[in-house]
Amino acid sequence: MSDAAPGRARRGAAILALAAELARDRLALAGLLGLVLVVVAAIFAPLLAPYDPAAQTVLARLRPPAWLAGGDWSHPLGTDHLGRDVLSRVIHGARATMLIGVGVVALAGTFGVAVGLLAGYVGGRVDGVLMRVVDVQISFPGILLILLIVSVLGPSTTTIVVVLAATNWMVFARVTRGAVLSARRSGYVEAAQIAGCRDGRVIVRHILPNLVSPLSTLAILEFTNVVLAEAAISFLGLGVQPPATSWGLDVASGRDYVFVAWWLVTFPGLAIMATVLCANLLASWLRVTADPQEREKRFARALAARRGRARASREGERTP
Amino acid sequence: MGGYVLRRLWHGFLVVFGVTAIVFVVTRLFGDPVALMLPLSASAEQRAAFAAEIGLDRPLVVQFAWFARDVLTLDFGMSLWQRRPAMEVVFERLPATLLLIGAALGTAMLLAIPLGIAAALRPGGLVDRLVVTLGLVGLSMPQFWLGLLLILVFAVNLRILPTSGSGTPAHLVLPALTLALTPLARLTIMLRSALIEELAKPYVKTARAKGLSAGRVFGVHALRNVLVGFLTLAGWELIVILAGYTVVVETVFAWPGLGLTALQAIQRGDLFLMQAIVFTIAILIVVINIALDVAFKLVDPRISLE
């Protein structure tokens, strides 16, 4: 449609506008910053963590956090029942969370989008069969089936990623197919086809751009589901295995010590909650921002607020 | 209607067939049921005898046919752990799980309605912001963690509720609350935004202009219009919980239901019992799906059945 250079410039301007809009929404901004923090912790864990998360000091077991009596700043968040540094474990735990969360979403997303594109673009019998598969698989007893599979194959991080991806791709396929269908209905896809565009070009230039915003919201929401599922499965002892770390695993092993060392379950638990909360905040902002109708409403209400008629605030619209 | 039910039954059959195929492939092709289920001390003869007993020496096609026949007749063999038919164990534990889910979902629905209404009355107001923020926090809480915190506060520190087990209504409170949190958060947020949207529609303004009271507009028109969506989401929550989230809560509270039994079966390598549980839940989900769709159709004939 247009040359590359002006397109890039326009995209740059759009991103700037988006950033400005984000900056005005304090909670969404906080969510984004929180997620960035988790990503940084995951990537640079060995540099940030004061200790090796698996290093044990038998003589320094169950030390409380620094601000309590008996604690000191050599272990800011205390030590666990093996004398391992809790802060280092929380930082390294971000790795398992991001690796599994992002890995599953990428795998499930790629597969789901491919299936959705195929079903929506080709249509007909292919569409019928693929969507029937999606419908059927959505009715599977998810977590139970995952537990059964993991127990047979043996728990490991790879197993978890594959199994979670295999049980979470369907929603991507549905959303993609829906977006493809509505893009087709709008007519310009057919126009492009008539004009002689190849299928690949139609998909890349005309259909994919329509998918970016619904899929990014969906990806973040799915990320929260995967993080919680991974934590639950690791908590049950069927996910990440020691000596590797995971927040869910740490809550499970700290549970036996909850009366003498509350910090063992508290910090990893808080880490899970904060990560998921940040993602939820960002996702609900993104959902509103990506939807022209919702944006209009937000704009109208912001206007109303400025007029002082109601004390509507941006937080009001942030949810589904 | 009849044709529709038939189509749904066919769909249900596909679901059960799909689960059968996956379980078969995973347990027979990827895993080794003999190594999984027999203790390490088992002799080579014991292993061979067990393999023959469950038909592992037959061609795969025959194995699958047998397996499918067992599924159709709900015969999942003997639980190795309890040494009685696996289905007997399942039927014994199922009521406790259904009770827990019923209590949790009931609580979530009952609380979501007033909270959603309160928030929707003044979008952007203090109550709304509070409800929405708490809802997001609720969606972000790992259930096992919440359960541990509730035990610490209400059972150990305040000593007003039991820590674990079942038997009396008091035993039900903490596990049901823990399980209710996620559906409560999702239902409240959904109800709130659906109501806000509904109240912005022209007919509401007309009704208000005609002098109908706010309560009447709310109770009779707006709520009724969002109710189907609300119940659909509640039905979906029921299925999500059934599909596995009771495992975590039942484990934390030692609640003697199917979820805890599933975990114990896994820990003891009791594959037959685990299969029986997975199939029972799959069939339950199919039945609930059909029942919900038909019920909605009866309640609101405007709903199209595909």
Add this chain to the structure above:
Amino acid sequence: MSIRSGIVGATTLALVGLAPFAALSQEITVAIGSEPSTLDPHLRDDGGERQVNDNIYETLMARTPEGELVPSLAAAPPTQIDDLTWEFDLREGVRFHDGEPLTAQAVVESVERVIDPANNSEQMAYFGTIAGAEAVDEDTVRILTSGPDPVLPSRMYWLKIASPALMGSEAIGSEPVGTGPYRFVSWSRGNDIVLEANPDYWDGEPDVKRVTYRFVGEAGTRLSGLMAGEFDVVTNLLPEFTGTAPKSASVPGLETSVLILGTDNEATADPRVREALNLAIDREAMAQSLFQGYAEVARGHHVNPRAFGHVADLEPYAYDPERARALVEEADAVGRTVVLVGESGRWLKSREQIEAVAAYWAEIGLSPEIRVQEFSQYLDSLMGDGPRPDAIFVANSNELLDADREASFIYHMDGAAASNSDAEMAAWIDEARVTTDVAAREALYERIFRKGRDLHYTVPLFNLQDIYGLSERIDWQPRIDAKLMIDEMSVE
């Protein structure tokens, strides 16, 4: 099934509700780690089943809380007719809970039921030498063995005698009938098992009138229940919680932790290196920091101190890092890699013990390499046919309290977990297994374990204590065989 147990549960609930308050003080709740898979006393090797059935059923021989073998359903210790035959006189006037008298026939049927190959009992590990049983008269029974078996009286402390009326019926798995101090009331599956005192018990009606077993797998949940006042007795309290729990009691347990050294491995073939591995470790400090003192340092060998065959005057290894370092230098082993295999989570603080030992070994100039393996892989390292690891950790449990277990398993060159090729020692162990003369047998074991100590075949670590959490009102001294005998408890 579910409906019936529901009704039973509801009835029980109603009965508890109606019971007079005075009785409440004599009712206790015990939290055990796992629900019995069945209440059949003869089929499973299941800790949960034992913890309940030990109170319902009795055995010909029993042990005092200190571990001494004494007659129980037998009137006196058995007499040996010949190498393969032991004769027991039965206690008179004992009745099963269903009113049937205890007869020789009941003993015969119980023995035959356990050893019947058709029943494929998991308890055969304890009864492998028993060939059969025969009734001499109403009150006299003979147990026959397939070879000379000095441990037979100890074995009879494991074999529960059930009512003959019960043994033919399905009910044996769910409604046990024995002769013990408690009789079965109800089992609400998944929830609890209730027993009540047997007023006609031959040794007098016990103090605690009613006991409810609850099944709680998680140590943390058990402790919270104890703290919240729901439980009176919880098993497997962690040492850290002895200060937190309302009350606690401990007793030397059945488990001994030990590292088995590969005497044919390059790294550990030199006895000087093996001695150094022993002298390097400060066992006292480990017992304090890891177990808060709830562990006893092993006396130079890995036999349970309460077991027959334990050599009380064998020297424990001293903590002497200087000498250990010198030995390593002498053997020209400075910097040598020693592979230490273990697992994590199966036994109390196994991983912590492994890590601490490795740290001590590093201090005397060796380079230990820790391999913490997944449990099935670990079992393969421990008992498989592959090459022996330089050192492997195991917490060995001895339910029969007889040194044959430790000797055969770890010292006998053909033993499942042995890492040596000492044919002379293997011959001694085989001899001890069939020597029925008590003194001669004891002398053999002393010779065996002294040699093991002299050549440093193992690194014995600790005899671990079992710790129980108790509510304020319970008065109880736990038993060394870890049995939960309710009739030995009292409520203040």
